[in-house]
Amino acid sequence: MKSETTNTQKKIKITGSEAVIHCLLAEGVHTVYGYPGGAIMPVYDELFKFQEELHHVLTRHEQGAIHAAQGFARVSGKVGVAFATSGPGATNLVTGLADAQIDSNPVVCITGQVASPLLGSDAFQETDIVGISTPITKWNCQITDANDIPSVLAKAFYIARSGRPGPVLIDITKDAQFQQFEFEYKKCTAIRSYKPVPTIEPAKLEEAAKIINSAKKPMIVFGQGILLGNAEAELKAFIEKSGIPAAWTVLGLSALDSDHPLNVGMVGMHGNYAPNLLTNECDVLIALGMRFDDRVTGDLSRYAKQAKVLHFEIDPAEIDKNVKADVAVLGNVKDTLSQIMPLIEEKQYPDWFAEFKRLYDIEFEKVIQPEMEPTKEGLTMAEVINQINKESGNEAIVVSDVGQHQMFACRYAKFKKSKSNVTSGGLGTMGFALPAAMGAAMGAPDRPVVAIAGDGGYQMTIQELGTIYQTQIPVKIVVLNNEFLGMVRQWQQLFFDKRYASTEMINPDFVKIAEGYHIPAKKVTKREDLASAIHEMMATDGAYFLEVVVEKEDNVFPMIPTGSSVSECRLS
Amino acid sequence: MEEKFYTITVYTENSVGLLNRVSGIFLKRHINIESINASVSEIQGVHKYVVLVKTTEDWVRKITGQLEKQVEVIKAFYHTDDEIIYQESALFKIKSDLLFDERQIQNIIKDSNSQIVTVSRNFFVIAKTGRRHEIEELYDELEPYGIMQFVRSGRISVSKESMEISNILKEFQEN
Ligand SMILES: Cc1ncc(C[n+]2csc(CCOP(=O)(O)OP(=O)(O)O)c2C)c(N)n1
Numbered sequence: 001m002k003s004e005t006t007n008t009q010k011k012i013k014i015t016g017s018e019a020v021i022h023c024l025l026a027e028g029v030h031t032v033y034g035y036p037g038g039a040i041m042p043v044y045d046e047l048f049k050f051q052e053e054l055h056h057v058l059t060r061h062e063q064g065a066i067h068a069a070q071g072f073a074r075v076s077g078k079v080g081v082a083f084a085t086s087g088p089g090a091t092n093l094v095t096g097l098a099d100a101q102i103d104s105n106p107v108v109c110i111t112g113q114v115a116s117p118l119l120g121s122d123a124f125q126e127t128d129i130v131g132i133s134t135p136i137t138k139w140n141c142q143i144t145d146a147n148d149i150p151s152v153l154a155k156a157f158y159i160a161r162s163g164r165p166g167p168v169l170i171d172i173t174k175d176a177q178f179q180q181f182e183f184e185y186k187k188c189t190a191i192r193s194y195k196p197v198p199t200i201e202p203a204k205l206e207e208a209a210k211i212i213n214s215a216k217k218p219m220i221v222f223g224q225g226i227l228l229g230n231a232e233a234e235l236k237a238f239i240e241k242s243g244i245p246a247a248w249t250v251l252g253l254s255a256l257d258s259d260h261p262l263n264v265g266m267v268g269m270h271g272n273y274a275p276n277l278l279t280n281e282c283d284v285l286i287a288l289g290m291r292f293d294d295r296v297t298g299d300l301s302r303y304a305k306q307a308k309v310l311h312f313e314i315d316p317a318e319i320d321k322n323v324k325a326d327v328a329v330l331g332n333v334k335d336t337l338s339q340i341m342p343l344i345e346e347k348q349y350p351d352w353f354a355e356f357k358r359l360y361d362i363e364f365e366k367v368i369q370p371e372m373e374p375t376k377e378g379l380t381m382a383e384v385i386n387q388i389n390k391e392s393g394n395e396a397i398v399v400s401d402v403g404q405h406q407m408f409a410c411r412y413a414k415f416k417k418s419k420s421n422v423t424s425g426g427l428g429t430m431g432f433a434l435p436a437a438m439g440a441a442m443g444a445p446d447r448p449v450v451a452i453a454g455d456g457g458y459q460m461t462i463q464e465l466g467t468i469y470q471t472q473i474p475v476k477i478v479v480l481n482n483e484f485l486g487m488v489r490q491w492q493q494l495f496f497d498k499r500y501a502s503t504e505m506i507n508p509d510f511v512k513i514a515e516g517y518h519i520p521a522k523k524v525t526k527r528e529d530l531a532s533a534i535h536e537m538m539a540t541d542g543a544y545f546l547e548v549v550v551e552k553e554d555n556v557f558p559m560i561p562t563g564s565s566v567s568e569c570r571l572s
Numbered sequence: 573m574e575e576k577f578y579t580i581t582v583y584t585e586n587s588v589g590l591l592n593r594v595s596g597i598f599l600k601r602h603i604n605i606e607s608i609n610a611s612v613s614e615i616q617g618v619h620k621y622v623v624l625v626k627t628t629e630d631w632v633r634k635i636t637g638q639l640e641k642q643v644e645v646i647k648a649f650y651h652t653d654d655e656i657i658y659q660e661s662a663l664f665k666i667k668s669d670l671l672f673d674e675r676q677i678q679n680i681i682k683d684s685n686s687q688i689v690t691v692s693r694n695f696f697v698i699a700k701t702g703r704r705h706e707i708e709e710l711y712d713e714l715e716p717y718g719i720m721q722f723v724r725s726g727r728i729s730v731s732k733e734s735m736e737i738s739n740i741l742k743e744f745q746e747n
């Protein structure tokens with residue numbers, strides 16, 4: 001059957017590198033991020049011919065390329081693609097691969113490799129990138145024969161986006177790129193050794209529903225699984241019918257409206273007081289598409305021990321990995337939530353909900369209010385984020401880097417739309433924000449994208465300003481400058497007797513640097529200038545850079561110190 | 573939790589680099605591989621690793637989950653020693669004159685149920701298949717006479733219960 005249909009199509013002979021382009025186009029890819037070099041030149045030569053169909057964004061570092069691909073994937077739900085050459089080009093992808101692996105980002109990386117007769121000979125720019133990337137990819141593969149290009153790339157895209165998504169790396173030798181072969185592309189829809197979505201067991205749904213219906217003090221914690229499964233509507237319906245207070249993890253942010261009355265904030269090390277404390281008070285903990293990361297749970301031996309745990313999860317390897325589940329509901333959370341709906345009773349928990357409110361009020365008075373409306377002279381990170389909320393009407397995509405500013409962004413940014421929070425959660429990769437924001441801006445071209453970085457992390461990938469200028473990417477860049485590696489300084493203050501070893505930063509003139517790339521730029525040092533500066537930034541077409549000088553030694557609270565229990569969440 | 577020997581059986585596609593991925597999962601968890609054996613399986617085109625580890629049930633369960641998660645792993649199982657039939661093989665290379673001069677050696681070979689695989693002018697080779705302790709006992713008995721070379725294979729095993737993977741493969745074909 002199959003051969004008949006292909007026989008009617010006239011088979012054409014093309015090179016391996018041209019085949020790469022056709023495969024990407026067949027997968028609906030229109031943008032790739034990358035950086036050329038010797039071993040991938042044949043593919044770049046094809047890019048030159050296919051400029052109209054496939055837009056290549058030349059980043060300033062391969063790490064920038066993969067982070068951009070991740071940012072693109074995170075906001076669009078599509079697979080992001082990055083190209084790099086062999087050797088140093090490939091190894092520069094490593095941080096991004098590890099980041100994409102731990103945060104489940106669908107990314108396909110294509111690297112050039114030395115010609116196959118040279119493999120294993122320590123040839124110029126030869127590196128075993130398949131070996132190096134094995135523990136940090138969902139799948140990887142080396143191609144030495146062009147005939148394998150269509151089927152392997154089809155598999156790569158299928159694996160990257162299906163089930164629990166993740167990064168895939170395909171390494172193609174230079175001779176395979178030059179090789180002529182008969183091209184034919186078939187999308188991959190199944191692999192016999194791979195079951196991306198487990199079969200739903202109705203009995204588990206019934207068991208879970210029974211526990212939910214008889215709960216007195218239930219609580220939901222939801223993670224990125226909601227966003228990855230496009231289950232936002234199902235989540236909202238489930239919460240509203242069951243009446244259960246719901247908290248999000250850092251990667252679950254924006255899956256529900258920030259202002260939804262049942263949204264009780266963020267769990268975790270710098271999460272909100274109420275959901276952290278009440279994790280150890282609830283009688284049923286419903287975990288939706290989240291993996292109980294240690295930044296969420298604190299000390300596991302004192303985490304939700306009193307509660308029945310219902311774990312809704314797509315990845316069977318996550319069940320009982322960190323927290324033992326009383327009922328594991330395997331499946332795509334979109335499906336399991338919609339199937340459990342008819343079994344769930346309509347309920348409300350006014351007394352229990354009042355507990356959240358009471359603790360929120362304490363946090364508001366002790367932490368939130370002083371951060372948002374400070375009486376001290378120095379600017380706070382929270383008031384900057386708050387001003388961005390106001391100016392964007394909670395509509396912006398917020399891409400944060402790693403450190404104190406990241407936690408302030410996650411705590412104070414407000415979201416109306418899903419897939420609006422992009423941050424490096426699992427790996428905590430400084431330098432992520434600027435390139436990820438480029439990808440986010442291209443993945444959601446109709447939405448404002450604001451990158452929020454610290455003075456430290458910004459300088460790890462600052463060269464991407466060149467990409468932003470060359471490609472005219474309309475990202476708004478906010479650097480919250482405390483002249484410190486603030487998060488590390490906070491730990492030094494709290495746990496190392498204020499010995500500030502190598503955390504103070506002497507910084508360049510950030511405005512001049514941005515202007516050097518022809519990006520309009522401004523620096524704010526006073527409170528009275530903040531609102532107008534953010535207004536100007538958001539109102540400007542195209543890219544804009546804003547440096548806000550903030551209080552040098554502010555700390556992020558609440559905080560659950562490492563090794564402490566969620567009950568020991570500190571407000572100061 | 574108590575540490576025990578567990579035998580992990582991993583059915584996989586036959587692909588380059590998979591061994592690296594599989595062993596990396598043990599490495600990450602600092603679980604020492606006591607032995608590993610890779611071979612074909614009862615199903616054509618499907619490979620099988622038999623990995624012997626000493627760890628707790630909690631860890632072996634987590635590791636099996638991580639193994640199964642790999643794209644090219646079809647299915648992974650773990651078993652305790654009493655749930656499987658298992659063997660190891662060993663070869664002993666010994667000077668030939670001992671075979672003729674030391675009558676006791678012939679008794680050792682007979683009593684241990686091992687076989688002489690080859691005899692040449694200079695050396696002969698004994699093969700022994702059995703449990704680890706049986707091989708160790710034979711080693712101890714032969715050692716005083718001088719062992720020129722010794723090698724022991726990884727554990728191979730089959731389970732008492734069925735390990736159903738043909739259904740998984742059939743299900744795939746039907747879809
Ligand atoms: C690549 C990398 N190196 C080191 C760290 C450790 N680290 C975590 S936060 C932080 C400080 C970040 O400083 P800055 O970017 O100025 O942000 P701030 O905390 O001051 O807001 C450091 C060094 C990291 N997360 N990533």
Ligand SMILES: [Mg+2]
Nearest residue numbers: 454455484486
């Ligand atoms: Mg800083």
